[in-house]
């Protein structure tokens with residue numbers, strides 16, 4: 597039977613790659629519902645090709661424009677409620693959660709509660725609300741399958757293994773575009789330089805997170821929740837080639853790794869076809885041509901965001917939510933050209949240090965912490981502009 601997909605963020609980098617996987621396997625997957633932000637052109641093309649039953653965009657005007665431009669009738673919705681309607685569409689069995697940022701949490705949680713299997717790209721969902729999300733998934737008996745390349749690698753390495761025999765996991769990090777830059781040069785980094793990821797083609801927000809290494813910090817927290825590991829069992833290793841996507845070390849010292857060319861279609865398809873594998877058209881990895889792989893320790897002095905994420909994750913409560921909310925505001929401002937690159941770590945650091953942590957927060961308390969973090973980040977940015 598075909599898997600029936602709802603896709604949040606269908607016009608983004610992960611969304612487009614997801615639909616390419618569907619295109620390669622029309623006998624395996626069917627598109628039921630799509631949600632996007634403002635990219636009318638791309639959504640029109642997707643609706644014409646995949647004929648979803650429901651589409652949503654961030655505004656009514658945008659989705660009405662799509663409706664007018666497509667050849668067959670399609671039901672439309674919009675805004676935050678539209679995201680949840682798409683995520684919980686009764687005909688869909690599987691949600692690809694690929695919005696960017698904290699707006700992914702609510703619809704992903706709703707899909708879990710509606711019993712959908714989740715293919716999770718939106719790491720912010722687990723950073724903000726990991727405890728609640730994992731608890732709800734357990735209650736609903738729902739699988740959360742990682743799409744993030746490192747977590748997919750770990751998931752693949754853990755297949756048929758006993759989780760209690762894991763000593764630690766090692767998340768590989770490219771080091772981003774500033775990997776070899778001295779601190780003074782990083783301080784003057786431009787938007788274009790931050791978006792110039794050495795190995796992966798991704799959306800703007802995650803590209804900036806990779807440049808600050810906050811992405812790896814968010815991934816440490818994501819791994820904590822997905823694999824139930826303590827923070828001292830999660831290590832980060834700089835691996836400039838991004839060929840080894842991550843590793844698991846077992847109690848006997850054996851290391852398993854997943855390798856491949858940097859292509860998100862591989863982890864996306866693994867999450868969609870799980871537990872089977874399907875053929876995929878992708879560039880094969882030529883190890884002879886590659887010749888060598890390189891590794892080094894991350895430099896936490898040049899990239900303090902990684903340490904901040906470890907600390908926030910370990911402290912728990914509402915701190916990871918604050919880390920995430922302040923980071924989103926600071927990255928958005930940097931992308932708009934309104935502040936220098938190091939302001940990201942300053943704003944996040946300031947918000948974390950001022951926050952009064954709430955232990956075991958409920959959903960309302962998480963939303964309040966997120967609101968507070970954003971407000972605090974905006975104040976910090978205003979003070980320094």
Ligand SMILES: NC(=O)C1=CN([C@@H]2O[C@H](COP(=O)(O)OP(=O)(O)OC[C@H]3O[C@@H](n4cnc5c(N)ncnc54)[C@H](OP(=O)(O)O)[C@@H]3O)[C@@H](O)[C@H]2O)C=CC1
Pocket residue numbers: 604605606607608609610611631632633634635636653654694695696697699717718719720743744745796797798799800801802860
């Ligand atoms: N890209 C990658 O290779 C990887 C991404 N991830 C994670 O996956 C998630 C998505 O990343 P990525 O695909 O790169 O991001 P993109 O910026 O490329 O795409 C984001 C998607 O979210 C949509 N969106 C934005 N704002 C809204 C809104 N207000 N309402 C509805 N939809 C909205 C965009 O719509 P529109 O374009 O129409 O405005 C787009 O479809 C992130 O959490 C990221 O960390 C994880 C691993 C790898």
Ligand SMILES: CC(=O)[C@@H](O)[C@H](O)COP(=O)(O)O
Pocket residue numbers: 744745746768769770771772796805806807811812860
């Ligand atoms: C493709 C993917 O999963 C990204 O999260 C990627 O890992 C970012 O690269 P960095 O290793 O530079 O953060």
Ligand SMILES: [Mn+2]
Pocket residue numbers: 744745746815
């Ligand atoms: Mn990743």
